[in-house]
Amino acid sequence: MDLKEKIVAFMRTEAYKPLTVEELAGEMDLQGEEMSGFWEALRELEEAALIIRTRYGKYGVPERMNLVVGRLSLSSKGFGFVVPDAPDVSEPGKDVFIPPGGLLTAMHNDRVVARLNHGQPQDGKRREGEIIRILERANNRIVGTFEANQSYGFLIPDDGRVARDIFIARKDFGEAKNGNKVVVEIIKWPEKKRSAEGKVVEVLGNKGDSGIEILSIIKSHNLPTEFPPEVEEAARKVPAAISAEEIDGRRDLRQLPIVTIDGEDAKDLDDGVHIERLPNGRYLLGVHIADVSYYVRENTPLDREARERGTSVYLADRVLPMLPQRLSNGICSLNAGEDRLAMTAQMEIDARGQVVSYDIFPSVIRVKRRLSYTLVRRILVDEEPALCEEYQELLPALNDMRELCHILRNRRLRRGAIDFDFPEIKVKLDENGRPLDILKRVRTLSESIIEEFMLVANETVAEHLYLRHIPSLYRIHEEPEEEKMVKLNRLLHNFGQSLRKPDKITPMALQKVLNRIAGRPEERIISTVMLRSLKQARYDAVQASHFGLAAEFYTHFTSPIRRYPDLIVHRILRESFLAGGRITGKRKEKLNAVLPEIAAHSSERERAAAEAERETVDLKKVEYMEQFVGDEFTGIISSVTAFGIFVELDNGIEGLVHVSSMDDDYYQYLEERYALLGERTRKVYQIGDVVKVKLTKVNTEGRTIDFALAELSHQKKLERKRPDKDKESRGRTRKNEKPKGYARNKKRKKAMPAMKRKAKDR
Structure with missing residues (x-):
């Protein structure tokens, strides 16, 4: 335990009150070298907020203050x-x-x-x-729209979470013109009654230009679009092929019938698999992952850039890779027919899905065939005769993969893992980046095979590292908050479901609910709310369980081309392998010092990437729906708020029916029932209801879609046809009859003009 750890441990367990520096040093009885490093350790702890200094100059730990x-x-x-x-x-x-x-x-x-x-x-x-x-401070650069007059200007941030505009003095305009999309650097942070001040450091283009919104999203999340020259130079020096010397010390698996199974458009292939049936009836599963850590050595330009990026980012119209293409699509990609360096996890698995034994080692492999998810589905599910004939030599292995996939999935479900099955929304674009279609990609057997194989490999590697006391990064998922489970339980009651003990929730309890609602209309809504009620998984240097997977040990090992934590896990595995399965004490100290920061940064970059990916898809959804303004659709109410209802269409696009457009009545928000209730009509619009809506407006800048309930739109049309200007049609309906309640409604219209206006303003 180093000095900083000692100070924190003492203040958490033994210090009975906040202490001055002198009191703390005296109470801890520090001597010699420890005393000489005391001030520096205290300063670093205060900077990290592991300890807090009060206004009276005394120190304590946050949780006790x-x-x-x-x-x-x-x-x-x-x-x-x-x-x-x-x-x-x-x-x-x-x-x-x-x-x-x-x-x-x-x-x-x-x-x-x-x-x-x-x-x-x-x-x-x-x-x-x-x-x-x-x-x-996290937001030293902000993206938005520049508005200016002769004396000063403002940045209106794109991100609605930046609540205040940024003031820009005339001297800091740079080349920006009124209406430009710009990047502004903060030069003075906000104070209580003053906005932040900034200067324009980059002009992205004019608001509304083609591609400018995607570029704004990229910049707002601080995502790099190019590699620095030194990184490109380092990538150029990486060999395009493997030499004989590089194979030394690795297990040669080039004779195995290894295949890759990916999407048709994938270019960075980092995982290959093979399977055998053993004489004892068990399965031998090999998961072979590109050994990126061999080429990306610690503290090199390639490593520093990959660490800063944290992850590859898959936007609607482009990919921002973690590594240069020479590596990600070249020497590190498991291209069929080419020798590649890999890290292999070989697992013997029994009929109940238990890993009976395993081995993890550096290898050299040669992928025999590249398969796609669509191809495997057509062979195993559709059983297309021509394809089954063409891939006859692979059929036994593919059938074994199908069987093992079911075994592993059943094992996860038995222990209580939550198995969400959300379709992936893909946007099909033309050559100019305009959306042509919105597609739902549903998970099929072929995706499940790879998913289950990667999950069991990740669990095996995590347990291996933990039991050998080797410092590493873990993928953890904490238990959900009780308050969110209570709210979820309220929703479930509306559909005749419940959580028996929302204060002591288990993943199995949630999965049982999903099993009961499978195939019902409310399945999508409940699954979505349940997912939002869970915490986000994250990286940590301290091992903890994964709630969603119901796994005691879990890490990320299978995607080192596109995730930095996987690369770190590979590096540690290779080090320990070369050192006979151990890590030296000095190396352990270094890893223990740097891994927490890497975990935190990787988690933050993962969240930024996910937000950027979602925002670009949302943008393309809005652009796609522009052509349908005025059209009617059938959708399902996905969320209910006090200001309206959100409706999701079959293609996954969601829009808002604002309560102000529901002007046939006053609607009260019933939070407990996730519903809006009409005071007079007693109409109920509840989460899960199927409704018909009309697309009234799209806002590409705000990335929002507005609907109106089609029934209400129809009623408005009937009202507009009432007798005011057209004498021939005055008072007529389809059968030349006045509408039911016409006279009564006419009197109400005259008697209550204020109420009418109020409803429209709502």
């Missing part, structure tokens, strides 16, 4: 949540709600210290607090 340290996640509605850096002893992993008035001047993703408010409700209710200190 009613404080929480973490990242602020802001909502576009003005409130936010502090996501703790580490689980709180008293409130494990629980986020802290920050109301608009308690934000200080913090911005989205800033690292902050929040004080918890006393007297908060218990029984699973969310904690509430206020920000008292900003430790680290």
Whole structure:
């Protein structure tokens, strides 16, 4: 235990009150070298907010001072949540709600210290607090629209979570013109009554230009579009083929019938598989992953760039790779017929899906055939005769893969893993980036085969590293918050379902609900709400279970071309293999020091990539729907709020029916029932209901879609045909009859003009 760990441990367990520096040093009885390094250790701990200095110059740990340290996640509605850096002893992993008035001047993703408010409700209710200190600013560059006059200008941020405009002095306009999309660098952070100040550092183009919105999304998430010259140079030096010397010390598996199974358009193929039936009836599964760590050595330009990027980003119209294409699509890609260096996990698996024995080692492989998900589905599911004949030599192995896939999946479900089955939304674009179609890609047997094989390999590697006390990165998924499970239970009651113990939830309990609603109309809605009620998985240097998978050990091992944590796991595995299965004490210390920061940064970059991917798909959805304004669609109510209902169409596109457009009545929000109720008509619009809507508006800049209920639109048309201007049609209906209740409604219209206006403004 180093000095910093000793200080923190002492203050957490033995210090009975906040202490001055002198009191702390005296209480710990520090001597010699420890005393000489005390001041520096204390400074570093304070900078990291592992300890807090009060206004009176005394030190304590946050959890004993009613404080929480973490990242602020802001909502576009003005409130936010502090996501703790580490689980709180008293409130494990629980986020802290920050109301608009308690934000200080913090911005989205800033690292902050929040004080918890006393007297908060218990029984699973969310904690509430206020920000008292900003430790680290995250948004030093912001993307938005530039608006200016002769004296000064403002940046209107694209991200609605940046609540205030950025002031820009005339001297800091650069080349920006009114209406440009620009990148602004913050030069002065906001104060209580003053906006942040910035200067224009990059002009992206004119608002509305082709491709400018995608570029704005890329810049707003700080995603790099090009590799630095030194990284490109390092990539050029990587050989295009494997030499005989590089094979030495590796197990030669080039004779095995290894195949890759990927999407048709995939270019970075990092996983190959092969399977055998053993004489004892068990399966021998080999998962062979490209050994990227051999080419990307620690602290080289390639490694530093990959670490900074954290992940490849798959946007609607392009890929921003973690590694240069010479590696990702070249020497590291498991292209059929070419020798490749790999890291292999070979597992013997019994009929119940248990890994009986395994071996993990560096290898050299040669993929025999490249297969696609579509091809495998057509062979195994559709059983197309021509394809079965063409791939006859692979049929026994493919059938074994199908059987083992079912075995592994059943094992996961038996232990309680949650098995969501959401279709993937893909946008088909033309050569100019305009959306041609929105497609749903549903998971089939072929995708499930690879998914199950990768899952069991990841679990095996994680357990291997943990049991040998080798420092590593793990993929963890914490238990959901009780408050969210209580809310989920309220929703389930509306559909005749329930969680028996929402305060002590297990993944199996959630999966049982999914099993009961499978195939029902409400399946999609409940699955979506359930997923939103769970925490996000993340990386950590400390092993913990994965709630969603019901797995005690889990890591990411299978995608080192596109995820930096996988590359780190490979590097550690190869080191330990070369060292006889161990890591030296000095190397352990170094890994223990750097892995927590790598885990945190990789998690943050993963979230940024996921947001950017979602935003670009949302943008293309909106662009696609522009052509259908005025058309009617059938959809399902996916969410209900006080301001309206969200309706999802069959193609996965979602839009809002604002309550102001529902002007046939006053609608009350029933939070417990996830519904809107008409006061007079008693109409109920509830989550899961099927409705017909009319597309009224799309907003590409805000990436929003507005619907109106088709029934209400129809009623408005009937009202417009009533007698005011057209004397011949006055009072007529289809059969020359006045509509039912016409006279009564006419009187109401005259008597209650204020109510009518109020309903429209709502």
